[in-house]
Structures are given as structure tokens and as C-alpha cells.
Amino acid sequence: MSSNAKTAPTADASVEHQIRSLAEKRHLPAPHLEQWLALDAPSRARFLEIAQSLRLRTGQLLGALDMLAEIAVRERADVAAILSKPQVARIIDGAGSAPERAHQFIEEIRALRFPRLRASVDRIRAEAAAIRLPRGARLVLPKELGSDELTIELKVRTVAELEKFISALGEKRSAIARIIAMLGGSDDV
């Protein structure tokens, strides 16, 4: 028996112990703990390393486990392979505080899980930002593009402010119409 074969079960038991301990500390629901432990050995160990180094909070752990499981099914890849993608590794190994990197990590996992949604949101956001409405007026996109409804938010205290906004919206009418069309899929999704 090789020395590797001797040490592997011990290492694996240690990883499992650490996962259980972190799960208890973060009050991870039992199904998510089971999901984590059901991953292949390199995947659960790698996710543990990341969870510890980025100090992922409970919600982040839950979201990441769910999204990684679904990415694994979509891409027919194991979680360790997904976590070793350059764009993910760059965040994990990058500079910045643990909470900042944890946030970036979750956003990158979300981008991998929803690649076309992310691209669509980025394009629409860029168009919306280019409109440059006056301060106090804002275009609010539907959450995760779950509907086709654009919200236009105006904060007014005086009639003069209201008139200024109405005038600005009129001037930007065609650009806003373009956003409305993009929300309806007219863009190259």
C-alpha cells in the first residue's frame, strides 16, 4: 500500500470534520450539508478551502452550493473543475478583503450559472447608464430580468423639479424606448 493511499482516508476524514464544523457554525441546513458532503473528494475539499479563505456567510454558502450543483449539471463537469476556471481562481487568489472577494466570487459563480442573463443585463445596464438622466431620476431594471417592466423612479420635492424631469424624459424618449425594447428581447440575447 502506498503512503498516499494510507493518508488519503485520514485527509478526507479531516475535510469532512471541517465541513461539518463550519456547517454547524454557519447553521447550514442539513440538505445543503448533505449536498456538500456528497461532492467528490477534490470538489468538497476545494469548496471548503474557498469557504474558509473567503469567510463565506450562510447565504453565500447556500447560494454557491446551489449554483455550483446546477453549473455542474449544465456543463457536465465536477465542482472542482468549475472552481479552477481562471476567472474564479483569479478572485480567490486575488487582492482585496475576504468579504469583497466573497462578493466577487458569488457574482462570478452567478455569471457562470446564468451566462446569457449576465450578458443581457450588462448590455441593458450600459445602455441605461448612457442615458444620463438628471440626479433624482433613475431607471430601475426588473430584478434578474424576470419581467419586461421598466420602472422609472423620480424623486421630487417641487413642481419645478417635476417639470425638469418630465422635460428630461421627453428628451431621452428614444433612448428609453430602446431600453424598453431590449427588455422585450429585441436585443441580441
Place this chain on the structure above:
Amino acid sequence: MTFELDAVFIEEGSRGSALAERIAGALPPGIPIAFVPDGRVAAMPDGSADPFGAGKRRMVVMRRRTPFLSACPAASTRFVCCGYLVLAFASNCPMDCSYCFLQEYVADNPGFQVFSNYADAFEELDRLSHASPGRHFRVGTGDLADSLALDSLTRLSGDLIDYFAARENLTLELKTKTCEIGNLMRIDPRGRVMVSWTLSPDAVFRSSEHRAASPAERIGAARAVLDAGYRIGFHFDPIISYPGAERDYAELADALLDSIPAARISIVSLGGLRMTPALKAAARRRFPDDPMLCGEDVLAPDGRYRTFTPLRLKLYRVLAERFERAGAKCSPYLCMEPASIHERVFGAAPERRAAIAERLAQA
């Protein structure tokens, strides 16, 4: 019969009924039949790891205690409604599509129930027909069950077609994912019966539609019943957004239109995959490796996971344009979508509910 059963339970009150006799007479050897005092108990979840899946293999012949006829459960003021009426002749289905809403809807009574007092439904239909003689109604049996999956055992299609063929203002829609059309070919529907198929690309069929006929087989069966005098329809529902979906749905529509001219198709419906969180959880638990359940679905304002809006609309447009270009006699309708989505896809506000219902019933 192409579907397997583990056992048949017959409620004592249904013993000797025409349906029970037919089923008992047509069952392949080796399937045990047991008589039970209350079919509702036999239809409840068993103690297995997958009670919904087990329920599909346990047929329960029993009396229906509630009305057979109801509005489509998908109807809501939030959505444009097609006026479809549901006739519940059975509950659950021997096929096992990973996305099926029954996984949530009949989770508490998953046994495959068929109702021996189905003739009571004809009285309900008579009342409907007589109450509104000037209106046309489209009534389907394919909501809580596949209309034809076990027709070789139950032969219900014969009774239904005989009834509807004699009613001027009622259209029967038999909705299926099978090729079980043998009984249909022996009856003259007199133009009052529509047979419709749910159609999905091969990728969805292979990944998600377990024990269903292939898309090509469904199109072939549709051609056969069309030639036998039936009206036909197609439901592209659920439309699933996976990589390559736009191309696959376009090719599927082309394959259909190569076999059947658009002008001979009575109705086409489109509906994006929609899953409540509970359904999604149940489906993922039962089919953890199905990538079709991991599309770019987000929580929509109606509380269901749906493909994010611009992509969903793009998929609708791919299909709508195909049928429009091919000269479809009526434009497709969208299932469970609000008026704004109809307007964006078709470029015009939808008709009123009564007008849509009338048009589809007579299509």
C-alpha cells in the same frame, strides 16, 4: 399497452363498472388486481423513496367525488386566458417528464387514478352546452393526465368521441405525448375532435421526457389522425432555454411544417417552462442530472421560475415567425403569459378571453 403497471386497485364501489371490466379484461397477465374499500387511500403516497414515481405504476379505478369539469387550473386574471376547460377523467400519467407540474400538483395523491363514473361528466357537459348554446367550448382531458397513454386499456376515447361528435358547440381536445392512436382510427370524429401533441426538440425529449414517444413519432401520429378526419394541434410547451435552443426549436417547427402544412394545423400554443419553487425542488430531487432543469430561469413576478424575459420572448418569436411565414391559419397563443408579453411577441394586444376561446374552439 406500452406502459407498465405494478398493480391495479379497484374500489369496491367501482367493481363491475364498465371501466373496471375493460381494464381487467385488457391487462397483461401477471399484474395483480386488488379490491379496496376506498380508492383515495390506495392513491395516497406509499412509503417508497419516490412515491410520485411509484404512483404512476399503481392504477386505481375509483369513483370521482368532485365535478369532472372545471376551468383550466392555469387560468388567472394575471394571464391572457384561452378559455380551455378541463375534464378530469384520470389523474397522473405513466410517462415521467422531469418538468411535469404533476410532481407538485398530485404529490399528495400520486396513484394513477381513472374514474369509473366518467359518464357523470357527460351530464355536466350537457348542462354547459345547453346553458350557452351560442357559444363554443374547447374541453380537454389532457391536463391532469395524458389523454391517450392508457387508452388501449381504458378505451375511454371511444366514449368521449361518440359523445362529442354529436355536440355542435363542444370540441374535445385529446392531448398526448404518445402514439396511442389505434382506437381513434376506428371512429368518425365528425370534425368535432382535436388531437394535440406536446412537441419538444430531440434534446429535451432525450433528457426530460421519459417514456414518451419521440418528436418524430408524435408528428407521424398527428399526420395519421389528420388523414383520419381529426383536427390537430401542437403545444410547444414547455419551451426550455438551453444552449442551442433557438436553433433546435426552429428545426423542430420546420420538421413539423415539412410533414403537415401550416394551414391544416388548428391550434399552436407556446409556453415557456414555469416552475414554482416547490415544483423545481421536487423535479431537481427526482432528476438531479437533467440539465433542462438548470436553464437560465429566474424568479418571475408570479412566483414561478421562468426563463429570463428577453430570452423567453426570443424563443417565442422564433416559433411564432416560423408559423406565420408558413401561412398558419391562426396565430399561436401563449399559455400563462400576461397581455404585455402577447403584445411584444405578436405586435398587437391579445383579443378578449371570450373571443380567444371561441376562435380556438372552432379552429
